[in-house]
Ligand SMILES: Nc1ncnc2c1ncn2[C@@H]1O[C@H](COP(=O)(O)OP(=O)(O)OP(=O)(O)O)[C@@H](O)[C@H]1O
């Protein structure tokens with residue numbers, strides 16, 4: 001059935017450009033599918049957003065925002081109050097997932113291995129009183145590797161607390177050597193695990209969104225036991241965090257002591273990227289689901305929420 005689909009895009013997080021890129025693909029797919037697509041560029045002007053939604057009266061919203069306010073339960077709360085069915089996770093699932101500290105804790109108490117880590121002030125980390133390298137610093141609620149610093153040894157330059165654009169309290173984690181594995185989950189079913197081999201030091205913003213900066217291996221060529229476990233953990237994380245629709249969970253796989261290695265959970269993305277280089281479309285394509293079919297699935301999944 002053809003639907004009026006409002007696509008929320010852009011937003012005002014550090015991932016605005018990523019969202020616009022994801023939305024480009026989604027809008028094209030909606031057109032191909034014959035739906036009436038209504039692109040809505042989300043800015044800080046909430047009155048305009050509410051007006052747009054009231055005027056267009058969409059059957060369903062595809063929330064293609066990434067990062068703060070779009071992926072952390074804020075916009076989800078607005079859509080709940082306006083009684084408009086929307087894609088991806090709800091208020092709670094989004095906010096639990098986007099807080100890396102809470103997500104780690106919930107996974108850890110449910111027997112999913114996470115890297116040793118804690119919340120600390122960037123100033124204390126820089127003073128050298130929190131953890132000796134190798135470690136990773138990351139903001140608690142950002143995405144796309146924004147603000148992620150890999151500190152491999154004492155010589156690695158640290159971010160300056162004076163120019164730090166994020167909250168002073170950050171997550172500091174033990175650096176896990178090895179490989180990068182990500183899993184797509186749709187409505188509690190794992191579609192597969194992909195390995196990413198970034199050409200630089202790690203899977204940073206550039207490697208995520210520049211063609212040729214990372215090699216993707218689908219399915220991830222890891223030990224079969226580890227492959228099964230990573231799928232199980234991704235589904236478990238999706239469920240524990242109360243997510244809906246599609247999510248992508250990210251892991252490190254330390255095989256430096258041989259195979260099968262040890263998996264470590266990093267995070268669950270409640271609004272995974274849908275850009276030309278994003279992993280969820282690539283993982284589902286391997287199972288025979290095209291980009292347009294994925295979008296159609298999201299429309300249907302969101303529609304039956306009313
Ligand atoms: N503990 C760790 N050990 C080794 N590498 C890590 C660790 N934590 C993060 N990284 C590296 O940093 C990248 C980004 O980390 P993470 O996924 O936690 O951040 P993000 O900004 O939420 O990313 P996105 O939302 O785009 O997936 C990881 O994909 C990995 O390459």
Ligand SMILES: [Mg+2]
Pocket residue numbers: 250266267
């Ligand atoms: Mg990640």
